[in-house]
Amino acid sequence: xxxxxxxxxxxxxxxxxxxxxxxxxxxxxxxxxxxxxxxxxxxxxxxxxxxxxxxxxxxxxxxxxxxxxxxxxxxxxxxxxxxxxxxxxxxxxxxxxxxxxxxxxxxxxxxxxxxxxxxxxxxxxxxxxxxxxxxxxxxxxxxxxxxxxxxxxxxxxxxxxxxxxxxxxxxxxxxxxxxxxxxxxxxxxxxxxxxxxxxxxxxxxxxxxxxxxxxxxxxxxxxxxxxxxxxxxxxxxxxxxxxxxxxxxxxxxxxxxxxxxxx
Numbered sequence: 001x002x003x004x005x006x007x008x009x010x011x012x013x014x015x016x017x018x019x020x021x022x023x024x025x026x027x028x029x030x031x032x033x034x035x036x037x038x039x040x041x042x043x044x045x046x047x048x049x050x051x052x053x054x055x056x057x058x059x060x061x062x063x064x065x066x067x068x069x070x071x072x073x074x075x076x077x078x079x080x081x082x083x084x085x086x087x088x089x090x091x092x093x094x095x096x097x098x099x100x101x102x103x104x105x106x107x108x109x110x111x112x113x114x115x116x117x118x119x120x121x122x123x124x125x126x127x128x129x130x131x132x133x134x135x136x137x138x139x140x141x142x143x144x145x146x147x148x149x150x151x152x153x154x155x156x157x158x159x160x161x162x163x164x165x166x167x168x169x170x171x172x173x174x175x176x177x178x179x180x181x182x183x184x185x186x187x188x189x190x191x192x193x194x195x196x197x198x199x200x201x202x203x204x205x206x207x208x209x210x211x212x213x214x215x216x217x218x219x220x221x222x223x224x225x226x227x228x229x230x231x232x233x234x235x236x237x238x239x240x241x242x243x244x245x246x247x248x249x250x251x252x253x254x255x256x257x258x259x260x261x262x263x
Contacts, residue, residue, distance in 0.1 A: 035087035042080035042095055049077070050102035055109070059122050063110035077103070105153040112146035119143035122150075134172040134191050138200040148195045151188050159189050168197035 029035065049072035054062035066072060080099060084092045109122045120126055120143060121133030137143045162179070170176075172194045174187035194200055 029088060031089075032087070034083065035089065035092055038080065038083040038087065039091060039095060042084060042099060045072070045076060045080055046095075046099050046102060048072070050099070050106050055106060056127065059109065059118060059124060059127070063118065067106055067110045072103075101153055105150055108146045108150040108153075112142060114140055114142060119146055121147050130187065130191065131171070131173050134194060137195065138203040141201075141204045144195050144200065144204065148192055151192050155185060155188060155192070157192070159185075160193055162186075163190065163193040166193070168194055168199040170199070172200075 049067060049069075052062060052066060054066065071077075077099070081096060084096045084099075109118065112119050117123065119140065120136035121130070123133070126133035126136070134147070137147050163177075172191065174190050177186065177190045179186055
């Protein structure tokens with residue numbers, strides 16, 4: 001089961017939002033050559049940068065080589081938004097929303113990284129395993145928030161009401177929800193509900209506690225070694241000449257500086 005929501009949901013949401021954007025009659029007519037060309041060029045940009053099939057096939061490669069490229073993040077994208085915003089037409093307003101919402105959604109995937117990896121639900125090895133991706137996501141608050149936001153952009157939160165009162169007391173499995181098959185988006189709503197559950201969020205504290213303990217142990221080890229080195233250096237210095245003492249203290253100062261940077 002793929003982790004991604006079909007981009008048709010993003011397109012549909014963008015079209016609706018486009019209808020409520022204010023427009024200015026001073027700007028170009030929607031059928032002008034400038035606006036028609038902008039629709040074509042910006043449509044190509046959107047397809048390449050944000051609605052690319054690589055999102056579902058090779059997310060890591062997509063993020064590093066396409067999404068974060070100058071073409072997708074730089075002047076060409078800004079120019080698209082600028083030109084379309086001057087077009088007095090609903091198609092152009094919808095196109096702006098499609099660009100902005102799809103860019104923001106994919107940004108939650110590409111820009112949220114821990115330990116030089118995408119968050120679990122977005123990784124290539126979890127593309128066909130939504131259950132595994134969601135359960136691993138619970139261990140990180142950063143990834144939990146990013147994944148929730150990724151789904152919220154196209155889906156919204158209204159349909160989360162169907163899960164109200166449902167107790168979450170075991171790992172995520174979208175097939176546990178009896179209505180998951182009735183709507184192709186239900187499993188993603190269920191994932192959103194699960195990510196906000198105490199069962200999921202409590203795992204973040206446990207993981208952070210373990211990481212904190214490891215950091216503390218590492219810091220204590222460094223401090224212990226530094227103190228041991230200090231004691232040995234002082235003992236040796238007391239038994240040495242003034243010249244040797246000076247050299248030893250200089251080395252000791254360097255060791256302390258190194259230890260400090262490791263804390």
